[in-house]
Amino acid sequence: MAMLDPLPLAQALMRCPSVTPADAGALGVLEDALQPLGFACHRLIFTEPDSEPVDNLYARIGTRAPLFCFAGHTDVVPPGDAKAWRSAPFDAEVRHGVLYGRGAADMKTAIAAFVVATARHLAKGDLKGSIGLIITGDEEGEAINGTRKILDWMTEKGERADHCIVGEPTSVAAAGDTLKIGRRGSMTVRVTVKGTQGHVAYPNRANNPIPALAALVTKLANLPLDQGTGHFDPSTLAFTTVDVGNPASNVIPAEARATFNIRFNDLHTPDSLMAFLNAEAAAVAKQTGCEITLTNNVSGVAFLTTPGAFTDLVAKTVEGATGRRPEFSTSGGTSDARFIKDHCPVVELGLPGTTMHKTDECVLVSDIQKLTDIYAALLDAYFANPPG
Ligand SMILES: [Zn+2]
Structure with missing residues (x-):
């Protein structure tokens, strides 16, 4: 039938x-x-x-x-x-x-x-x-x-x-x-910024990871990744969370974290993006004395x-x-x-x-x-x- x-x-x-x-x-x-x-x-x-x-x-x-x-x-x-x-x-x-x-x-x-x-x-x-x-x-x-x-x-x-x-x-x-x-490809990146914990009254004895993370977030969120191609829109980068999770108001925390996702066009690969992101992170790490690590998870190229x-x-x-x-x-x-x-x-x-x-x-x-x-x-x- x-x-x-x-x-x-x-x-x-x-x-x-x-x-x-x-x-x-x-x-x-x-x-x-x-x-x-x-x-x-x-x-x-x-x-x-x-x-x-x-x-x-x-x-x-x-x-x-x-x-x-x-x-x-x-x-x-x-x-x-x-x-x-x-x-x-x-x-x-x-x-x-x-x-x-x-x-x-x-x-x-x-x-x-x-x-x-x-x-x-x-x-x-x-x-x-x-x-x-x-x-x-x-x-x-x-x-x-x-x-x-x-x-x-x-x-x-x-x-x-x-x-x-x-x-x-x-x-x-x-x-x-x-x-x-x-x-477009999709990649999620997790950022960890490590500083030195300390008393809020003596910030000079600590190294606060929060300003370093904030600087990196601001930098990455405002950088154009490209102008788009013949068949693709410009790539985008969007932060999904910033986490410190510090319940104490008198302690500078040792660590701050954030996560973002990149939707990228055919000008990029996960490796090329990570090389670029690691260089940006290294620049902030150098300025702040914090240790910054990035890990990524690719859902598709x-x-x-x-x-x-x-x-x-x-x-x-x-x-x-x-x-x-x-x-x-x-x-x-x-x-x-x-x-x-x-x-x-x-x-x-x-x-x-x-x-x-x-x-x-x-x-x-x-x-x-x-x-x-x-x-x-x-x-x-x-x-x-x-x-x-
Ligand atoms: Zn479907």
């Missing part, structure tokens, strides 16, 4: 309360939709010593190249206070043409749209290549037992994706108005899928389906595209994301249909003339 409407599948997926790392039946719903279409499904359970096991799915139809992949996640963020929602977060209720519920935008609907688009493409005749789905249950969590490990598994099995679309909610006002061809044959094909297809040329963006947070970019060209294209992670998360049902049309047209165009 040809699946023509993505809404029932989207609702079935949304009715599984798959808050990371729970699967709650979501991948089973997906397998039940893919197997009748002829997909071979592989459930992949990954785990790490200090984390709960996570269920993932890789499904493929066809044996020939090229392999066009769609990537996404069935896990969702928690609904928060369920009573604050106008309908229960896992009911997937449609009211006046709008589908409400957790995962409506981010991103169970896009998965349903892609499955139905595939069904439509397959109904047209012989598949001139292969279609793969890389679906994780660990995107909203630590992302250590998800896409990266599926990709490793694929490499081991000799499965090489040629191009990939990620169904994250990239659009703004209407499905297809914006696609992402890259993402900046990447760009250079505009070319694949991005052109996607943009032209979207324009054909919507009547509007999509905007190329690199804004927003990180996504699993940061792992896929090491394997093949990747573009992110999904629904409007303005309500993602919010109470009453929702999308227009007509936007889900539109995204399905876009994905179906993309499969037609891709296999008619695969980009090199």
